[in-house]
Amino acid sequence: MDKQALLHRVVSRQGSIVPFTFDGETLEGYSGETILTAILCERAVLRQLEFSTEMRAGFCLMAACQDCWVWTRDGLRLRACSTPLSHGLDLLSTPPIMSEA
Amino acid sequence: MPTIVIIGAGPAGMRAAETISRAGLVPILIDEAPRAGGQGYRTPASGISIDTHKLMGSQSKKYQQLHHDFLSIVSSIDYRPETLVWAIENNTLFTLSHNTIATIQFDCLIVASGATDRVYPMPGWTLPGVFTLGGMQLSLKDQGCAIGKKVVLFGSSPLLPLVALQYKNLGVEIAAICDTTGFAGKISALPSMVFSPGTFLRGLSYLASLTLSRTPLFFGVKPLSIEGDHRVRGIRFLTGSGQEKWIECDGVGLGYGLKPETQIADLAGAVFEPDEDLGLWLPRMDQDGRAGKNLYLAGDGAAIGGADAAEASGKLAALAALSSLGVYCDAKQQTRLQNTVRRLRAFQRGLARAFAPPQQFAETLADETVICRCEAIHAGTIRKALALSHTPPEMNRVKAITRCGMGRCQGRMCAPALQAMIIHHANQSLAQTGRLRGQAPIKPIPLSAAGETAP
Numbered sequence: 248m249d250k251q252a253l254l255h256r257v258v259s260r261q262g263s264i265v266p267f268t269f270d271g272e273t274l275e276g277y278s279g280e281t282i283l284t285a286i287l288c289e290r291a292v293l294r295q296l297e298f299s300t301e302m303r304a305g306f307c308l309m310a311a312c313q314d315c316w317v318w319t320r321d322g323l324r325l326r327a328c329s330t331p332l333s334h335g336l337d338l339l340s341t342p343p344i345m346s347e348a
Numbered sequence: 349m350p351t352i353v354i355i356g357a358g359p360a361g362m363r364a365a366e367t368i369s370r371a372g373l374v375p376i377l378i379d380e381a382p383r384a385g386g387q388g389y390r391t392p393a394s395g396i397s398i399d400t401h402k403l404m405g406s407q408s409k410k411y412q413q414l415h416h417d418f419l420s421i422v423s424s425i426d427y428r429p430e431t432l433v434w435a436i437e438n439n440t441l442f443t444l445s446h447n448t449i450a451t452i453q454f455d456c457l458i459v460a461s462g463a464t465d466r467v468y469p470m471p472g473w474t475l476p477g478v479f480t481l482g483g484m485q486l487s488l489k490d491q492g493c494a495i496g497k498k499v500v501l502f503g504s505s506p507l508l509p510l511v512a513l514q515y516k517n518l519g520v521e522i523a524a525i526c527d528t529t530g531f532a533g534k535i536s537a538l539p540s541m542v543f544s545p546g547t548f549l550r551g552l553s554y555l556a557s558l559t560l561s562r563t564p565l566f567f568g569v570k571p572l573s574i575e576g577d578h579r580v581r582g583i584r585f586l587t588g589s590g591q592e593k594w595i596e597c598d599g600v601g602l603g604y605g606l607k608p609e610t611q612i613a614d615l616a617g618a619v620f621e622p623d624e625d626l627g628l629w630l631p632r633m634d635q636d637g638r639a640g641k642n643l644y645l646a647g648d649g650a651a652i653g654g655a656d657a658a659e660a661s662g663k664l665a666a667l668a669a670l671s672s673l674g675v676y677c678d679a680k681q682q683t684r685l686q687n688t689v690r691r692l693r694a695f696q697r698g699l700a701r702a703f704a705p706p707q708q709f710a711e712t713l714a715d716e717t718v719i720c721r722c723e724a725i726h727a728g729t730i731r732k733a734l735a736l737s738h739t740p741p742e743m744n745r746v747k748a749i750t751r752c753g754m755g756r757c758q759g760r761m762c763a764p765a766l767q768a769m770i771i772h773h774a775n776q777s778l779a780q781t782g783r784l785r786g787q788a789p790i791k792p793i794p795l796s797a798a799g800e801t802a803p
């Protein structure tokens with residue numbers, strides 16, 4: 248997976264640093280950020296589309312396109328652009344249970 | 349006391365809530381976002397120090413006033429952020445908040461659901477690094493992040509230079525602004541521009557300051573492709589004079605104007621009419637925003653008018669709702685607001701005409717271009733289905749055959765393209781082409797929420 252960041256922080260942060268994992272790797276974001284921001288400030292891809300080999304990294308950033316889904320290890324589906332980052336989230340780019348609708 | 353519910357806490361919903369609250373009632377204000385302001389007037393996430401004054405320029409006074417006024421009433425209304433309305437049946441709303449489903453009975457509903465970008469596909473538009481123009485702006489305003497270090501803005505929208513300038517001011521290189529419309533279109537739209545020359549001049553001054561600082565500006569371009577291996581490396585297009593041009597970049601913002609989010613109005617029973625001029629199906633309503641019995645629509649979710657029109661139409665809808673409930677209303681104020689809304693929406697109509705999406709797009713789009721992002725359905729598949737159809741094609745039929753529009757975004761991203769392809773193929777009107785209907789749940793609901801119901 249492309250490890251070069253897609254997004255770039257261009258204003259300063261006052262929030263605290265929030266550690267989380269994405270596909271087993273430990274990453275850091277800031278409080279106040281969405282999951283999408285935190286991941287894409289470290290990586291270029293959020294997920295692989297189920298229907299092809301295409302990589303996706305969100306599109307609308309306003310909870311409309313549904314192209315930014317990620318999963319928690321226990322199977323909860325999260326819309327990354329509208330879900331705030333929280334401490335210790337264990338996130339995956341593919342669903343842990345393939346039967347998830 | 350009657351229950352008035354407002355859906356959406358952008359400028360329209362915030363003003364509606366304030367108006368009802370000042371009349372002595374307690375409205376329920378439901379919003380999907382965690383903070384009020386909608387997409388345009390959203391406050392930055394906490395801890396992210398953005399100079400909103402610098403970012404919003406001349407709009408920042410209105411933005412501050414709106415939030416100031418809202419803050420003064422928010423404790424006396426029933427404000428429910430982070431809550432999605434996903435279905436409506438009779439007079440009951442079905443909501444989802446923090447994985448919990450609940451219902452709300454209402455007597456009167458004001459829908460202020462806002463708008464999303466209208467986008468048209470081009471090869472490579474699903475690559476990481478390509479975002480909607482609105483998304484690109486939100487990333488900056490809400491999250492303090494740029495979508496790249498070297499960015500191209502592409503499409504047809506008066507917002508292209510505005511967003512470019514916001515990025516530029518924060519040190520991001522703007523590799524190019526590519527407008528698919530030419531200057532001629534803008535000049536012919538001028539008669540309706542005079543309704544609100546201030547806004548138009550503001551747009552021009554953005555353009556001017558970009559030109560002065562040597563940002564490459566292209567007018568009348570034709571999209572070819574966005575290219576890259578798993579992420580954007582550059583964009584290829586034809587210039588106005590037909591020259592092929594390749595520009596390296598690591599981020600692209602795509603936008604062809606706005607399109608109202610009408611799914612909730614649809615579920616609430618609004619009647620829709622085709623606006624052939626704008627290429628949009630819009631809910632029918634009177635000058636107060638009344639779209640049915642006890643149903644009112646306001647803001648960009650009803651008709652694109654911009655933030656000022658949203659504030660005024662939110663107040664107007666609230667006043668109309670109040671007077672229908674027998675609460676006294678100032679008729680003079682209503683007339684004033686009606687005039688404001690009419691004037692501003694007429695101006696936006698002119699803008700939309702000046703920045704019309706490229707009509708030739710449907711003809712030239714390569715077969716392997718993804719149209720439906722959700723299910724990766726290509727232009728060729730849709731063309732094949734159209735060629736096989738014996739009756740005049742209609743949106744819902746093509747959707748059923750190809751699955752385009754059936755994905756989890758409910759056609760929010762692909763409908764404009766699907767519509768353009770059908771209209772072009774059959775050479776028919778928007779009225780004949782039909783529209784994708786909003787269906788419950790209007791956004792995907794996690795399976796885990798299905799079993800839990802709030803008391």
Ligand code: FES
Pocket residue numbers: 305306307308309310311312313314315326327328329
């Ligand atoms: S990026 Fe579109 S829903 Fe998250």
